[in-house]
Amino acid sequence: MRKKIIHSFMITFLISFFLAFGILYAVLYMVFLENQRDEQFQELGIIETLHQADMESLGEYLNELDSRMTIIEKDGDVIYDNQVDSITENHMQREEIQQALQYGQGSSIRYSSTTHTNYLYTAIMNEEMQEIYRLAIPFVGITQSAFVLMPSFIVAFFVALCTVWFMSKKMATSIVEPFQKISSTIWTTRIGKEKIVFDDSYYPELSEITESIVNMNEEIHDNLEQLEKEKGIRQEFFANASHELKTPLTSIMGYTELLRTHAIQDPAQVDRCLDHVIKESRHMTQLINDILMISKLESEDYQVQFTHVKVKDVLKALIERFHVQIDSMNIDLTLDCEDIVVYANRNHIETIFENLISNAIKYNVYDGTIRIDCHVKDQEMVFSVKDTGIGVSKADQERIFQRFYRVDKQRSKVISGTGLGLSIVKHLVQFYDGRIQLQSEEEKGTTITLFLPIVVKNVPEN
Known part of the structure; x- marks a missing residue:
């Protein structure tokens, strides 16, 4: 990661440096060109004022300065050139000439086939003489200055490169070091078994x-x-x-x-x-x-057949089935059930009722009581079983609906069961998107209440 960061910094620096250099070069080029044009226009202004002077002497002087002066008529014919004795080529279509004729002055940069050199041409229109004065000097832009500045540029480039490399290396270390500490902390901690503590990070x-x-x-x-x-x-x-x-x-x-x-x-x-x-x-x-x-209830593709079930009939049949156990413990059982019809699987409803009533009997006391209530409230069937049995401790109440869990281990050795009953009830209630509540106190009894949204108002005749 450290190498990647340094590599990225160096690439970013190189791109930025050369991009900035290109922009600087373009700006300096334009400034130099504009200054050069202004100087030549000033010189042309002086030449224009001296148009009646000895043109030959002026031409020789300009030639010594490596400046080429040309006088061109409005029709494009060249009538004087201080470097070439005779020019037959018509200059009407030259860019600077067109600009001078139209705007009074003009300029262009062009390669001269006559002298085989790049020239900066500037031209002005002399309205009095109806002539165009053109001045040209060899133009290489800032190339010569660039060659002069190249050693300094190379030194500055390598100084900047070393500085960026040093700073990127230092910054990469500052970025990577926290990750290394995090990695070291993770490796030296038993994940899931020990508490993991990290140092405060700046980032x-x-x-x-x-x-x-x-x-x-x-x-x-x-x-x-x-x-x-x-x-x-x-x-x-x-x-x-x-x-x-x-x-x-x-x-x-x-x-x-x-x-x-x-x-x-x-x-x-x-x-x-x-x-x-x-x-x-x-x-x-x-x-x-x-x-x-x-196992079936936990399966996602579990499908059952639904039918209309009369709750009171199911409860009466179950109470009759537990008649012997109820009588043997002399339990007073009370049933208060409305005429409710639910749309569910009959076996599911019987299983829920059977497990809750069976537990109320098994974990009750001799001469105890059981009250079973079933009614409709807010479009839900509310079913509750209340007993006066041994109750459930606070600690056990959190786990009583877990699979395979049994309350009162000593008594469970005598009472048959596997601890699956209430777990089945919980799974069935969740299957029908219902809710389950438990209220219990040791040695006083337990009340389990179910809320199932499966009530049917209109029952078909068939």
């Missing part, structure tokens, strides 16, 4: 870069922490899932082995063994179905 642009790097490092740190948390949650899930799968598998294998060896002959005991096998098989199926449900 605002570098401050923006370092601030972006700091923010990026913080984001990486947060993401790594989140990955570690999810890793722990997954490890915990696999342990729970392995236990949940291993327990029914062990029971199934045990009862199957008993039946296979015909160790049990009593038909009633055989039926009980088969009931246990069916029960544990259903438990395994539910676990697998929960995992698959979350």
